[in-house]
Amino acid sequence: MLKSLCRSLGAAVALCSLALSGSAQAEDTDNYKTVPLRTHSLYQPYLDSDLQSRWFDFGGTTIIRADQYIRITSDRQHQTGWLWSRLPLTATNWEIEFEFRIHGDGHLHGDGFAFWVTKDRALSGPVFGSVNKFEGLGIFFDTYKNNRPGVIFPYVMAMLGDGHTEYDHDTDGKDQELAGCSARGIRAPNMATKAKVTYFQDKFLSLELQYKEPDTWTPCFHVPNVTLPTVGYLGFTAQTGELSDNHDIVTVSARNLYTSPSTPNASVGKKGSKKKTSKETYPDYDDRHEAEGGWGWFFIKLILWVVVIVGGYIGYTLYRAQQKQSRF
Ligand SMILES: [Ca+2]
Structure with missing residues (x-):
């Protein structure tokens, strides 16, 4: 039981680190x-x-x-x-x-x-x-x-x-x-x-x-x-x-x-109008990072939430097992 729980926890942590590394890779790319x-x-x-x-x-x-x-x-x-x-x-x-x-x-x-x-x-x-x-x-x-x-x-x-x-x-x-x-x-x-x-x-x-x-x-x-x-x-x-x-x-x-596969063209102008003051920056670059950052954070939060729930469950199970041992 514990083993399978730890395996899920391991998988969640691995997923989390994958999500983090994925997000870092996306930010490293600066081309359209x-x-x-x-x-x-x-x-x-x-x-x-x-x-x-x-x-x-x-x-x-x-x-x-x-x-x-x-x-x-x-x-x-x-x-x-x-x-x-x-x-x-x-x-x-x-x-x-x-x-x-x-x-x-x-x-x-x-x-x-x-x-x-x-x-x-x-x-x-x-x-x-x-x-x-x-x-x-x-x-x-x-x-x-x-x-x-x-x-x-x-x-x-x-x-x-x-x-x-x-x-x-x-x-x-x-x-x-x-x-x-x-x-x-x-x-x-x-x-x-x-x-x-x-x-x-x-x-x-x-x-x-x-x-x-x-x-x-x-x-x-x-x-x-x-x-x-x-x-x-x-x-x-x-x-x-x-x-x-x-x-x-x-x-x-x-x-x-x-700007990015998940950002349709139509949103380019909309977002850009907010950023027109910084005329020498490449607005699409910022837009894409915003879009990718948004999704990246969503997944990281989701995975961290799963980790907390699974971790809590493991802690609770260990606590129950200790309680049982101390009773005998
Ligand atoms: Ca001429």
């Missing part, structure tokens, strides 16, 4: 939970056996070299090309990492390319090959300085389009800029150049670049409290004018971001 979005990712050879892409459309001057790149413009004058997802991004929070290459022979070169998450898709226009007065997010990798005194080019900047505001090419979008950074070295690089755009709805939009050293991300901007249209197509466009360059997209890796 990410799920690849195949519908918005692109890798070599880009096309299937029918020479089609299931998830992307290509147009304009875009050419595909299946083993190497998608070339949106070649190093020739007056080219306009595009590459757009067929489906809108429906993930609430996402991360899009892409490898690109800007290079060409000329001494002067331009104009750069754009990354888009916008309501419209596949329409050619004057803003790095896409339409002006767009609605959504545009990030411009601008390699030619039209007129922005005091700013080093290439310059990378984000603009949130409201559907009415025009991007002004003549001033390189100075007045439309949400955030940006100079990135000398993203053109004609010796190594793979990459960008990573991270968006957490109502919380932040950030851009990191990789062009100085392999596997080293350089922050470009981090803007708090950004909200994009709920439906947006992912696109890449580029344009050349008098000056030209090759604008290549090599790979696109899109990921859906979750």
